[in-house]
Amino acid sequence: MQARVARYEVPPDRCDEAVEAFTDSAKEIAAMDGFESGYVFVDSETGATMTVVFWQSHAAADNSATHAATARQRAVAAVDGEVQSVQNFDVVREFSGS
Secondary structure, eight states, X not given: OEEEEEEEEOOGXXXXXXXXXXXXXXHHHHXXXXXXXXXXXXXXXXXXXXXXXXXXXXXXXXXXXXXXXHHHHHHHHTTTOEEEEEEEEEOOOOOOOX
């Protein structure tokens, strides 16, 4: 499994709009082959925003990269924010409280 983590800076007063913009983009991403799940995290005080998207394989993550970059840029531009970084990670272990 692969995870793509993207960090953004969004004006704090536009965080609610950012969540909507990323949710709209996420619908496109979720329809792609190999999509597993994803999350949007927001710090409403600072505007720091992060998305974490899980892919079933390296190939699925690679195949989604161009489309995901376009969706990411569209979502952040809608709220006058900026992409700060994008990183890919191997998911090596899951943990839970149960």
